[in-house]
Amino acid sequence: MIKINIQKQLHGSNGLMNLDVNLEIKQGEFLALAGLSGSGKTTLLRILAGLEEASGIIKINNSIWLDEKFSLSPQKREIGFVFQDYALFPNYTVLENLLYVKKDLKLANHLLRITDLSELKNRLPQTLSGGQKQRISLCRALMNIPKILLMDEPLSALDSNMITKLQNEILTLHNEFNTTTIMVSHDPSEIYRLANRVITLNFGQIINDGKPKDILLKTKGSQKFSFEGELLDIIKVDVIHVAVVSIGQQLVEVVVGKDEVKNLIIGQKVSLSTKAFSPTILGI
Secondary structure (H helix, E strand, C coil), X not given: CEEEEEEEEEEECCEEEEEEEEEEECXXXXXXXXXXXXXXHHHHHHHHHCCCCCXXXXXXXXXXXXXXXXXXXXXXXCEEEECCCCCCCCCCCHHHHHHHHCCCHHHHHHHHHHCCCHHHCCCCHHHCCHHHHHHHHHHHHCCCCCCEEEEECCCCCCCXXXXXXXXXXXXXXXXHHCCEEEEECCCHHHHHHHCCEEXXXXXXXXXXXXXXXXXXXXCCCCCCCEXXXXXXXXXXXXXXXXXXXXXXXXXXXXXXXXXXXXXXXXXXXXXXXXXXXXXXXXXX
16 A cells, blocks of 8 residues: 655746645556646656655555655665656667666566567667667566556657557556556546546646546537547447547547447547437447
């Protein structure tokens, strides 16, 4: 169990802001931090990692990381951090980047195998694509088998095909190592796919806390419309099927017929439209 009760005054774009977060996170949870830019999400990650000071308490099981008298050094906190900019050593090979963290060749090779990087282990980072670099960064963050994995918009600079692949690998590693993962993201479809809990911050305060479906899904009632989006999920509820579709920065639910379901594949682009208050969804 992770217990966080921290306070810090920040200088935001709209002036002074008080970051005030009080929450508990269960072992093995995948928590997403959402909210507008400047709401305190990245600062909260950095405080957890010990990279920024704050007042309050951080307690991991029976271990105190922060209280009024003590702050555990970042090196002693069992944390893995995945940054947006990869933060790899340019003169070290892929394998050497992992072994720099911990001299465990068996674990390093295992992580490279899971992420399909084994054939690249002797390459230098500058010879690799952005997606490959981010996978290396993820593997390196897990070399110490951390209690907490922190990710700050790790996939924001990648193309859509690579994002889907990396999301699958992140989930595989999260489940295999039973790591508690905390991820900052502005992408509702990413949050829906990966997280089992989402917290929304606004000006340093928690304004929403719950399951991604409950927090992110917004239906506006019956209107005539036609949009293109991505099919994230198909959920069977009693005798009907409900499709979850990402449209821009919003998720919507649509009841789909039995015949429509047969022609839909999760992850495909779809056209969502309605006529006379009866929505239809078609793969494109």
